[in-house]
Amino acid sequence: MAVRNFGQAIADGLILEMERDPDVYIVGEDVATFPAFGVTRACYERFGATRVRDTPVSETAIMGHAVGAAAAGLRPVAEIMFMDFLGIILDELANQAAKMHYMFGGTMKVPLVVRTVSGAGIGAAAQHSQSLEAWVTHTPGLKMIAPSTPADAKGLIAAAVRDDNPVVFMEHKLLYATEGEVPDGEYVLPIGKADIKRAGSDVTIVSWSSMVQKSLAAADLLAADGVAAEVLDLRTLVPLDKDAILESLGRTHRLVIVHEAVKTSGFGAEVAAIVADEGFDLLDAPIKRVTAPDTPVPFSPVLEAAFVPDAAKIRAAVLSLG
Amino acid sequence: MAVERDQLLDMYRCMVKIREFENRAHDLFLAGGLPGFLHLYSGQEAVAAGVMATLRPDDLIASTHRGHGHVIAKGGDVRLMLAEILGRATGYCKGKGGSMHIAAIELGILGANGVVGASIPIGVGAALACQYKDGDRVSVTFFGDGASNRGTFHEALNLASIWDLPAVFICENNLYGVGFCQRDHMRPCDVAERAAGYGFPGIVVDGNDAEAVYEATATAVARARAGGGPTMVECKTWRHHGHFVGDQALYRDPAEHAEWLARDPLLLCAKVLASRGWADEGALLAIQDEIRAEIEEAVAFALASPQPALSDLLTDVYSD
Ligand SMILES: Cc1ncc(C[n+]2csc(CCOP(=O)(O)OP(=O)(O)O)c2C)c(N)n1
Numbered sequence: 001m002a003v004r005n006f007g008q009a010i011a012d013g014l015i016l017e018m019e020r021d022p023d024v025y026i027v028g029e030d031v032a033t034f035p036a037f038g039v040t041r042a043c044y045e046r047f048g049a050t051r052v053r054d055t056p057v058s059e060t061a062i063m064g065h066a067v068g069a070a071a072a073g074l075r076p077v078a079e080i081m082f083m084d085f086l087g088i089i090l091d092e093l094a095n096q097a098a099k100m101h102y103m104f105g106g107t108m109k110v111p112l113v114v115r116t117v118s119g120a121g122i123g124a125a126a127q128h129s130q131s132l133e134a135w136v137t138h139t140p141g142l143k144m145i146a147p148s149t150p151a152d153a154k155g156l157i158a159a160a161v162r163d164d165n166p167v168v169f170m171e172h173k174l175l176y177a178t179e180g181e182v183p184d185g186e187y188v189l190p191i192g193k194a195d196i197k198r199a200g201s202d203v204t205i206v207s208w209s210s211m212v213q214k215s216l217a218a219a220d221l222l223a224a225d226g227v228a229a230e231v232l233d234l235r236t237l238v239p240l241d242k243d244a245i246l247e248s249l250g251r252t253h254r255l256v257i258v259h260e261a262v263k264t265s266g267f268g269a270e271v272a273a274i275v276a277d278e279g280f281d282l283l284d285a286p287i288k289r290v291t292a293p294d295t296p297v298p299f300s301p302v303l304e305a306a307f308v309p310d311a312a313k314i315r316a317a318v319l320s321l322g
Numbered sequence: 323m324a325v326e327r328d329q330l331l332d333m334y335r336c337m338v339k340i341r342e343f344e345n346r347a348h349d350l351f352l353a354g355g356l357p358g359f360l361h362l363y364s365g366q367e368a369v370a371a372g373v374m375a376t377l378r379p380d381d382l383i384a385s386t387h388r389g390h391g392h393v394i395a396k397g398g399d400v401r402l403m404l405a406e407i408l409g410r411a412t413g414y415c416k417g418k419g420g421s422m423h424i425a426a427i428e429l430g431i432l433g434a435n436g437v438v439g440a441s442i443p444i445g446v447g448a449a450l451a452c453q454y455k456d457g458d459r460v461s462v463t464f465f466g467d468g469a470s471n472r473g474t475f476h477e478a479l480n481l482a483s484i485w486d487l488p489a490v491f492i493c494e495n496n497l498y499g500v501g502f503c504q505r506d507h508m509r510p511c512d513v514a515e516r517a518a519g520y521g522f523p524g525i526v527v528d529g530n531d532a533e534a535v536y537e538a539t540a541t542a543v544a545r546a547r548a549g550g551g552p553t554m555v556e557c558k559t560w561r562h563h564g565h566f567v568g569d570q571a572l573y574r575d576p577a578e579h580a581e582w583l584a585r586d587p588l589l590l591c592a593k594v595l596a597s598r599g600w601a602d603e604g605a606l607l608a609i610q611d612e613i614r615a616e617i618e619e620a621v622a623f624a625l626a627s628p629q630p631a632l633s634d635l636l637t638d639v640y641s642d
């Protein structure tokens with residue numbers, strides 16, 4: 001074990017995968033010489049410009065060429081600098097990559113990873129701060145990963161690279177500086193397994209990405225209130241570990257879902273619907289969601305802080321369940 | 323790179339096969355047996371035949387919504403193609419793709435595409451795979467005049483150029499994008515001129531002359547194989563039918579249509595074969611008869627093929 005930050009852990013995982021498989025390459029804007037959040041710089045230093053490829057400002061071509069390269073036998077790891085630019089690559093991602101395996105009757109594989117940076121918190125305003133995971137989860141054929149710790153990021157980026165499907169890997173920008181113990185050497189986590197980040201018996205808080213950290217902070221506050229909160233980190237949204245959610249509810253009987261994305265049609269609604277359908281009898285209280293409001297992300301630091309769910313809001317939602 | 327007798331005969335045979343295939347698909351559609359959209363390739367056969375004659379089996383192609391000709395010329399099995407466009411379980415994609423989504427990775431066919439212009443970056447990515455794997459394979463991307471106004475075209479051409487990819491771009495300029503005449507939808511009207519904007523050669527050829535298509539493409543492919551980077555070949559051509567079956571193409575000038583029909587690529591090729599003494603009328607008729615029989619057999623195969631099982635609905639979403 002070594003202490004690594006979130007970005008370093010992703011780079012560590014990528015470097016190991018690139019060593020293991022020469023068909024893995026990294027591609028995107030400034031990924032080699034001046035990566036926006038620094039992640040792939042170490043990969044470039046280790047592997048050079050053939051395997052860590054800078055592109056022009058051409059998101060469509062980054063994503064579109066990755067689809068063709070993957071179909072023709074390579075394993076691209078494409079970086080889309082901000083998740084907000086998903087709209088630019090949506091045809092290549094959702095109409096091409098996601099559908100090719102099905103549309104072509106299972107004869108073609110499209111093994112690619114889209115790494116992309118999500119989230120508010122640095123005053124980047126409405127076009128550089130969104131959490132758009134629900135755009136991805138609404139498209140069958142795509143997998144959606146949203147880790148919250150350096151160790152999970154290392155294990156899941158390796159799994160994403162090895163997966164034979166198109167995978168979107170969402171990296172919250174505030175997580176890059178967070179540190180944690182990370183297993184040394186090869187470390188691969190299964191895709192589709194949630195993780196109990198804190199055990200508790202009174203309420204299940206389901207979240208992912210940076211909201212796991214906020215939920216853990218809320219659990220600390222709740223402990224002082226005499227409430228033992230369980231924090232379940234989904235880690236991957238597609239495929240979803242339904243069993244872990246239902247199993248936790250079997251013990252706690254209360255559910256609060258926390259995500260940074262806006263509320264309407266957010267992935268929290270999906271989790272709530274599944275629980276209402278398959279876990280209704282487990283519930284002793286209504287399901288609560290703690291999310292951003294249905295607005296664009298504001299610039300003003302005051303407004304931005306009000307936009308992003310925090311520990312106090314999560315605590316209040318839990319306490320409202322009585 | 324002059325064309326020899328057997329090569330031209332093979333191209334002719336390929337063109338006849340495409341034409342006969344499309345004629346039967348047309349009949350099946352009109353008879354009501356064929357679901358969805360059907361974009362016929364008839365009239366553009368010299369492009370598919372001429373281009374594919376320059377390729378090796380391990381070269382890759384990315385195709386379009388008007389893609390039957392590409393698949394046939396790249397070696398596609400007409401039985402599996404007909405089964406696919408009829409939505410049958412025996413088709414190339416188990417009936418899940420249809421006319422606009424035939425793919426056959428084992429033949430290097432990365433798929434037809436329902437999204438205009440989407441094939442272009444995909445073809446460029448395949449060219450990167452060819453280059454990356456240290457071989458001398460090439461990737462050929464087909465697209466129409468209409469597609470060359472998509473952003474995908476511009477971004478992908480630039481990427482192919484800066485990476486010196488073994489990519490050949492084949493623009494099938496049939497002068498219309500649905501009902502929108504090219505002189506009204508883009509300037510300049512030679513799509514190949516746009517290649518210069520990205521720093522590589524673009525040439526215009528008569529897309530109804532299989533030999534001309536072959537020669538220009540052979541040069542482009544040789545350049546790509548040798549590491550010389552991309553080339554665009556623009557083939558001026560004409561679709562014989564409407565945009566899809568059902569479209570009467572009333573937006574086209576009947577006189578212009580008649581001129582192009584008189585320059586049917588099959589007729590032009592037959593004339594060349596005859597004038598050089600490479601095949602007489604009897605030999606050409608024999609080819610046609612043989613291919614008609616093959617297509618009839620394929621139609622029978624497709625019509626006798628089972629529908630997909632309902633359980634197939636839920637399979638192949640993910641690869642495991
Ligand atoms: C992105 C996109 N826009 C619009 C359409 C509808 N559409 C299908 S074919 C076509 C015209 C394409 O013209 P061209 O590229 O010249 O090909 P052609 O049909 O002439 O072979 C259009 C607009 C589509 N399928 N995809």
Ligand SMILES: [Mg+2]
Nearest residue numbers: 466467498499
């Ligand atoms: Mg056209």
